Amino acid sequence: MExxxxxxxxxSEIEAIHLQQMLAKKVIKEDQFAKINYVAGVDxxxxxxxxxxxxxxxxxxxxxxxxxxxxxxxxxxxFPYVPGLFSFRELPPIIKAFSQLKTPPQLIVCDGxxxxxxxxxxxxxxxxxxxxxxxxxxxxTRLVGEFxxxxxxxxxxxxxxxxxxxxxxxxxxxxxxxxxxxxxxHRISLTSACAWILKLSPKFRLPETTRQADQLVNKVLCNK
DNA sequence: GCGACAG
DNA sequence: ATCTTGTCGC
Numbered sequence: 001m002e003x004x005x006x007x008x009x010x011x012s013e014i015e016a017i018h019l020q021q022m023l024a025k026k027v028i029k030e031d032q033f034a035k036i037n038y039v040a041g042v043d044x045x046x047x048x049x050x051x052x053x054x055x056x057x058x059x060x061x062x063x064x065x066x067x068x069x070x071x072x073x074x075x076x077x078x079f080p081y082v083p084g085l086f087s088f089r090e091l092p093p094i095i096k097a098f099s100q101l102k103t104p105p106q107l108i109v110c111d112g113x114x115x116x117x118x119x120x121x122x123x124x125x126x127x128x129x130x131x132x133x134x135x136x137x138x139x140x141t142r143l144v145g146e147f148x149x150x151x152x153x154x155x156x157x158x159x160x161x162x163x164x165x166x167x168x169x170x171x172x173x174x175x176x177x178x179x180x181x182x183x184x185x186h187r188i189s190l191t192s193a194c195a196w197i198l199k200l201s202p203k204f205r206l207p208e209t210t211r212q213a214d215q216l217v218n219k220v221l222c223n224k
Numbered sequence: 225g226c227g228a229c230a231g
Numbered sequence: 232a233t234c235t236t237g238t239c240g241c
Contacts, residue, residue, distance in 0.1 A: 045231095082229095117230080137230085140231090
């Protein structure tokens with residue numbers, strides 16, 4: 001798989017922000033997909049003593065949640081960690097990993113935000129627009145926005161608000177467990193995104209997609 | 225000036 | 232993200 005949109009990654013922070021503002025206009029916030037048979041999980045891990053990073057993509061069969069394919073790519077980071085410019089750090093290796101993938105997914109779940117972002121263009125939206133594939137942003141913590149604590153029951157959620165608009169959902173995936181931050185990435189509605197995340201998280205706080213990707217990425221990195 | 229700040 | 236063991240609780 002290759003991106004349908006190409007752009008330079010070796011750019012300044014100012015240029016990165018401008019690029020986000022341009023591409024954010026292409027994000028589609030409604031359901032735009034047919035049958036979803038395969039769902040992809042994406043994650044990246046960093047080496048503690050070098051600039052090495054490993055990106056992993058796992059493909060799960062949507063009904064059984066079983067892993068049917070996985071790829072990993074080792075790379076080096078060249079962009080600093082700047083809140084809001086996350087995709088410019090992690091997307092390069094992720095895109096290389098996608099080029100090695102045999103099974104095209106109909107949905108991608110990212111470890112990070114979608115439009116729940118200062119310029120409404122987090123990692124999940126960036127990846128979704130580049131490949132024009134439905135994506136969901138699923139973060140463990142908040143980047144921007146205010147919210148009320150959702151009820152303690154699995155499936156409960158509250159809206160994540162910023163500047164008067166809904167930018168995501170704070171979703172409880174397990175009873176009495178800290179909620180996660182779900183947002184539209186591309187070509188999916190917030191309602192469908194939350195429903196999918198809930199379906200992908202039958203037993204743990206995080207969806208199986210990111211759990212499998214996280215497990216794989218740390219196994220390959222050998223950081224212990 | 226002082227916090228906040230995806231991973 | 233990474234640095235890090237045991238420990239409190241169901």
